[in-house]
Amino acid sequence: MKKLIVYYSMLGNTEYAAEKIAEATGADVLRIAPDKAYPDKGAKKFLWGGKSAVFGDKPRLLPYEFKAEEYDLVILGTPVWASNITPPLRTFVCDNKGSLQNKRIAVFTCYSGGGAEKAIEKLRKLLDIQSYEAELILTDPKDKPSEENEKNLIAFCESIKNLK
């Protein structure tokens, strides 16, 4: 089964997870980013990103190539912002809704402690799917490494590898 990870990361935690998942499952990786980067320092980071997530913004992305026909499974990764998915992932999903409709979808998300389930549920509704092939929630895996994160990462990768 051909797999692609599509993710956005502002501060590196989701990137860390994406790299681990790619290493363990052999998935290809596509990192998306808005063409105008969000502020990533201090209070501005929370203000701008949080507001953008709450309003359901769909910022324009830097050019990327998504060869949907080459993949069976798409693994979407995002930090949690204001109990929601990040705007860049929203743009990707909305811009590729047709191509994603006949794919199997898994999800992973990084957060600090609140709203991950809500974010995953909002993404499920946006994708208009019944359920995910696999789900993973990590607590700041780069900034706060823990046994729990590693255990959950391994279990997620195993379930991806076991998909028929």
Ligand SMILES: Cc1cc2nc3c(=O)[nH]c(=O)nc-3n(C[C@H](O)[C@H](O)[C@H](O)COP(=O)(O)O)c2cc1C
């Ligand atoms: C704008 C903004 C909003 C956030 N909102 C939440 C939140 O609602 N719940 C939470 O647990 N963490 C929240 N966080 C923390 C991030 O989800 C968390 O640190 C994540 O691991 C960051 O991923 P990244 O390093 O890939 O950017 C927020 C961070 C930012 C920048």
